[in-house]
Amino acid sequence: MMKTKKPFFSAKNLTVTPYAVWMVLFVLIPIGLVVYFAFTDANGTFTLENLSYIKRYAETFWLSVELALISTVICLLLAYPMAFIIAKMPTERQGSAILLIMLPMWMNFLIRTYAWMTILENNGIINRFVGMIAQWLQIEFEGFSMINTNGAIVLGMVYNYLPYMILPIYTVLTKIDNSLIEAARDLGSSSVHVFRRIIAPLSVPGVISGITMVFVPAVSTFIISYLLGGGKTYLIGNIIENYFLGSSGAINYNVGAALSLLLMILIVVSMGIMNHFDKDSESVGGGMIV
Amino acid sequence: MKKIITFALCFVIVFSFATVLAGCGNSYDATINVYNWGEYIDLSVISEFEKEHNIKVNYTTYDQNESMYTKIISGSADYDVVIPSDYMISKMISEDLLAELDFSNIPNYSYIDEQYKNLAFDPENKYSVPYTWGTTVILYNDKYVSAEDVAEQSIDLLWNEKYAGYILMFDNPRDSFGLALKKLGYSMNSTDKNHWAAAAAELQKQKPLVSAYVMDLIFDKMISEEAYIAPYYAGDWLTIYEQNENVKCYIPSEGANLFVDSMCVLKSSKNKQAAEKFINFMCETDIAVRNAEAIGYATPHTGAFEALDASVTGNEFVYPSKEKLAETEVFVNLPQDILTLQSNHWIDLKID
The missing domain is CATH 3.40.190.10 (Periplasmic binding protein-like II)
Structure with a gap:
């Protein structure tokens, strides 16, 4: 039989091309540039010196990872029950519940973070409110100092990224076949047992994509730490921003790129670890969003 | 839906x-x-x-x-x-x-x-x-800052431990180092690396007292009395003063930055x-x-x-006045090695 040559303008090629072009232009080339800058100096000659900065900022790296991890765990603890409750609602009410979760995202991310500043400040809404109650009860109240702390940064991360945890978990929970649960019930499983043996394992893909979608932006944020941390706590995102913008007087794309590269590797590795957990459980549609 | x-x-x-x-x-x-x-x-x-x-x-x-x-x-x-x-x-x-x-x-x-x-x-x-044009000034809220603390009209007010947690600082190294250098009696345009190291130590000492490092956020924070003391530009002080008359200012006696x-x-x-x-x-x-x-x-x-x-x-x-202006100093463009030094000191301050 003669080998049939695939026509270049096949339907498949035509539909794939835009994505391929997009990926090359906005994913591959930028990553290539990051790698190039990370291993060269200002004159473009090969060097490993930029990598020495990673050691210099090791502590900041750990702090960023630590805060992002704490936020991710809190998000998970808050989001799972929430997603579960929504998934168990009557279908016609689920839409509005999800809409309510999405609603704050209609407002710009920056403005929402600014709003937290006014809430957490020493003269902010919380302190004034508690102060008023304390006055009414005639108790001495010195005010909580919340703003410009690492706690405030974690709060900002949890608040901003929580929907990214709820949505994927909710999606997988609604996709679980109800007949599996009914069958388990028929065979005499308790609620706890049904959750442990059926619901929990089947929701793993949603949990994993939720963790990724919270951890990745949290570990690289620089604006939350600036607004809620008072510019006193630099996270790795702030240092990278600093090197690229030259806001402290010296621009250094090379060092910035080296730090970004490490951050990317860190993210890819953590995603790899997460996917490893996912291997055994069969993916339920709409799970992984990366 | x-x-x-x-x-x-x-x-x-x-x-x-x-x-x-x-x-x-x-x-x-x-x-x-x-x-x-x-x-x-x-x-x-x-x-x-x-x-x-x-x-x-x-x-x-x-x-x-x-x-x-x-x-x-x-x-x-x-x-x-x-x-x-x-x-x-x-x-x-x-x-x-x-x-x-x-x-x-x-x-x-x-x-x-x-x-x-x-x-x-x-x-x-x-x-x-x-x-x-204008100069940098030091803003203070006279409802909270006592008259004797501002009597000397010094940059030292920004380092006064009494007001720990209520002091703001420039979130830009040129202005922050300018103040620290002046506080130590050096030129804001010093190219002596030892002066910069001393100024960096000075800023390091100030950090625990600082509520936040800010630029335009200073308006909100001073007007709402979230902070009591801050260095900023004279023209912006006027804008703040129009909204909160408790916020006063002075041109530091050690000498301020004059900008155009x-x-x-x-x-x-x-x-x-x-x-x-x-x-x-x-x-x-x-x-x-x-x-x-x-x-x-x-x-x-x-x-x-x-x-x-x-x-x-x-x-x-x-x-x-002309006399006050005579004490001010205009920033000049610093050589690149000093700028790199400034950048390193600044990041060290922030990650500490």
């Missing part, structure tokens, strides 16, 4: 068409991109210029000389008019980023006070037209004439008055100075 989404989509489509059509109705002779400090113009001036000269203005803002500079040299955007500060202008001249102005297109340049022409950063005044922000045209500008028209428009007396009133900074424009309310031009902080 579906209906709502369909409706919303229809609305978006119709609305975007409407904006496109509205945009088409107006054809401009030219378009210029103006890059200015945030909160640094009376915004109605821009639309008036667009109407009068039929030139479209894309107006964007920055909050730091350094970030403006980076954006320009990265070539990611074409700007025509920029308004940098003195030391940045001399840096940009030395790197051949600014265009020589054709002053025959800027007749209103004659309104600029001779005192602000031919300054050290542009000695023959070929590249820049002064827009504002000037309008420049970039060499890469494709609409140099339109850009010069814009600069000329900004120097018209009534426009200069409106800008000066809106932003509160001192104006180098003689016509505007006369037209402004005496309560403003008589203000000893916005328009300090």
